[in-house]
Amino acid sequence: MKKVDGAESLLQAHGKPEKEVYFDNGNSGWVPPEVVEAMLPYFNKYGYGHPSITNRPGWEAYEAIYEASEQIKKSIGAEFPEEINFTHNFTEANNLAITGTALANKTKGKEIIISEIEHYSVMFPCEELQRKGFKLIKIPVDKEGFVDLDKLSSAVNKNTLLVSIMAVNHEIGTIEPLKEIVEIVKDKNPETIFHTDASDAYTKTPLNVKRTGVDLLTLSSHKIHGPRGAGALYVKKGVEVEKIIYGSLSSQPLWPGVENVPAIMGFSKASSLAFKKFKEYNKYLENLRDKLIKGILEEVPDTLLNGPLGNKRVSDNANISFLRVEGEAVTVELSLHGIYVSSGSACTSRVLEPSHVLLAIGRKYEEAHGSVLFKLMRFHKREDIEYTLKVIPKSIKRLRKISAIKS
Ligand SMILES: Cc1ncc(COP(=O)(O)O)c(C=O)c1O
Numbered sequence: 428m429k430k431v432d433g434a435e436s437l438l439q440a441h442g443k444p445e446k447e448v449y450f451d452n453g454n455s456g457w458v459p460p461e462v463v464e465a466m467l468p469y470f471n472k473y474g475y476g477h478p479s480i481t482n483r484p485g486w487e488a489y490e491a492i493y494e495a496s497e498q499i500k501k502s503i504g505a506e507f508p509e510e511i512n513f514t515h516n517f518t519e520a521n522n523l524a525i526t527g528t529a530l531a532n533k534t535k536g537k538e539i540i541i542s543e544i545e546h547y548s549v550m551f552p553c554e555e556l557q558r559k560g561f562k563l564i565k566i567p568v569d570k571e572g573f574v575d576l577d578k579l580s581s582a583v584n585k586n587t588l589l590v591s592i593m594a595v596n597h598e599i600g601t602i603e604p605l606k607e608i609v610e611i612v613k614d615k616n617p618e619t620i621f622h623t624d625a626s627d628a629y630t631k632t633p634l635n636v637k638r639t640g641v642d643l644l645t646l647s648s649h650k651i652h653g654p655r656g657a658g659a660l661y662v663k664k665g666v667e668v669e670k671i672i673y674g675s676l677s678s679q680p681l682w683p684g685v686e687n688v689p690a691i692m693g694f695s696k697a698s699s700l701a702f703k704k705f706k707e708y709n710k711y712l713e714n715l716r717d718k719l720i721k722g723i724l725e726e727v728p729d730t731l732l733n734g735p736l737g738n739k740r741v742s743d744n745a746n747i748s749f750l751r752v753e754g755e756a757v758t759v760e761l762s763l764h765g766i767y768v769s770s771g772s773a774c775t776s777r778v779l780e781p782s783h784v785l786l787a788i789g790r791k792y793e794e795a796h797g798s799v800l801f802k803l804m805r806f807h808k809r810e811d812i813e814y815t816l817k818v819i820p821k822s823i824k825r826l827r828k829i830s831a832i833k834s
Contacts, residue, residue, distance in 0.1 A: 444765030448811040451767050452743070453597055453627065453802040456649045458693070465696035466654065469689040478686055479676040488688045492678055495695035499646065499659055502698050503625075504635035510661050512681045513691050517626050517658035518548040520645040523681060524622045524660055525552040527668035528589050528643065529561060535618055536586035538562045542574045542593065543787040544601075549591050549624055550783075561588075570789050571735040572601030576611060583615035590621050594628035594644075598784040598800060599734030600744025602632055609640040620666060626650050626658075630701035631709060631741050642666045648690065652804065653697030656690035708805040712742035715803050715812050720745050722816040727823050733785060733798055745801040748785075748794045752826045757799050760826055764818045769800050793832065 449457050469475055474491040476484025496508040505511065514520045529539070539553050543565045557563040564582045567575050574592055583590065590612045594605050605628075609621050621640070626647035628634055636644055643666065648657040662668050662681070674683035701708065724730055729750040734740055749757060754770025761768055781795035790798075801815075 444763065446814055447765040447767070448807070448815055449767045450801040450803065450815075451769050452652075452804050453650060453800060454769055455655060456652045457804060457806065458649075458652055458654055458697075459700070459806065461700060462653060462693045462696045466689040466693040469692050474688055474692075477676075478678045478688065488686075489678055491688060492686055492691055495691045498695045498699055499661075502702055503629075503644065503646070503661060504637050505661055505663075506637075507664055510664055512660045512662060512679050513686055513694075514658045514660060514679075514682050515656055515687055515690075516649075517624070517645050517647050519682070520658045520660040521546070521548040521624055522552045523668065523671055524643045524645060525549060525589065525591060526556065526671045527681065528620050528622065528666075529556050530671070531667040531669035532588055532620065535620075536588040538564065538584070538586045538588060540564045540566060540579065540582050540587060540590045540592075540612075542566050542568060542603075544568055544572055544596050544598075544784040545591065545593055546597055546624055546626070549593070549622075553591070562586075566592075568601075568787055571739070572596050572599045572784070572788050573735075573739075574603055574608065576604075576607070579608065580611045580615060583612050583619060585616055587612075587616050587619045590619055592621075592623060594623045594625040594634065595632060595741045595744075596734070596784060597627045598782060598798075599746050599788065600627075600741040601734050602628070602739055602741055605641070606639045613640060627741060627744075630698065630705070631712075631743060636661060636663065643668070648694035648697065651694075651697045651701050652806075653694040654690045656687045657694040659694070709742040712803055712805055713738075715807055715809070716740075716742060716745050718809070719801060719803070719812050719815065720747070722812070723747055723819060726816065726820045731790075731794060733788065733790065743803045745803065746798060747801075748790065748798040749823050749826075750794065750797055751832045752797050752823060752830050753832070754796060754798050756826050756830070757797075757822070760822045761818065764822065766815055766818055770798060 474487035476488045478488040496511040499511045500508050539561055541553055553563050566579050595602050612619050620642045622643035623641050624645045629646050630651045642663045644661040646659040649655045677683045731748040733746040758770050781792050785795035
């Protein structure tokens with residue numbers, strides 16, 4: 428791993444700020460103490476064995492994972508715990524969904540359809556398959572990020588093997604009409620396999636695999652305040668997916684290698700906590716989100732909201748472009764005040780490419796460059812938002828004064 432010059436001195440020079448508000452929950456979520464506690468026994472007290480080995484700690488570990496798969500199954504309305512396949516993150520789950528489906532179902536056709544705003548962990552495996560001879564079609568979106576349903580409908584044909592369209596966009600929070608999208612695809616070709624990356628939708632919007640009719644669905648742990656090191660792919664019983672990595676025993680037929688039992692248990696706990704008060708938490712988040720968006724747009728001139736407003740936007744997402752500043756500069760400046768955000772594209776900060784999602788909704792390069800993502804959490808208090816709204820106008824003013832971008 429490469430050392431980044433400057434990071435150390437920045438951390439030392441400024442020390443830890445008095446107040447901290449963490450808004451980077453899309454890239455790596457804050458984990459509450461109840462979840463950490465639920466994980467702890469699985470390191471050294473209970474179920475710390477290998478789930479595929481028949482000694483006592485191994486059986487305990489197996490039982491624990493089974494229970495976790497029951498929780499995840501229930502939370503998405505799936506039928507069988509075997510339909511839940513744990514991976515070590517959601518990049519793995521998305522790769523398994525895309526490449527595993529293509530390998531297992533070659534006779535169904537060689538065409539794959541995705542939207543233009545998929546996460547790279549969906550887009551890149553599809554582009555790799557394109558290099559290997561599959562046809563890849565990317566469906567455009569409108570200025571709020573909604574997939575063009577007419578273009579989708581005309582793209583599906585008898586050779587369409589797989590369609591993958593995310594339930595909620597990770598950057599701009601657009602809630603896609605998933606049920607309608609699946610119906611359009613299945614009406615044109617009932618054999619087409621439908622995958623959705625539901626990482627940003629899970630625990631934030633109602634997700635039911637039976638109601639929506641999806642075949643494969645990616646779920647996140649760290650986006651729901653579980654730990655990193657766990658993700659899952661739902662595979663509907665009867666849908667063929669082939670392994671894409673090979674190795675030793677696992678209780679997960681599609682994902683060899685020892686399971687991360689503590690992380691899976693944390694994932695399961697995070698899921699049950701989030702669903703305890705699903706409606707209440709999301710209503711609360713919506714209120715905070717709207718206060719934040721309104722406050723910034725009113726107080727800071729030359730700002731643009733990216734993505735839709737109201738109930739078409741996921742409860743925890745605020746994405747704003749600050750014109751005439753670099754998003755990266757905003758992350759550093761706000762960090763000095765204890766406000767932690769990411770810029771441009773979630774998961775691709777430090778890559779100074781403008782976000783493909785923002786370009787797809789029609790933002791110009793300079794608008795995309797100044798974008799900042801705030802991912803709220805139910806653990807935020809109103810005072811956190813008020814503090815943020817106090818800091819941002821001054822910070823942006825300061826950055827604009829020293830910015831080289833003048834128009
Ligand atoms: C929508 C979406 N899918 C997949 C991923 C990849 O997740 P991970 O980094 O845990 O593999 C991300 C990144 O946070 C994401 O935003």
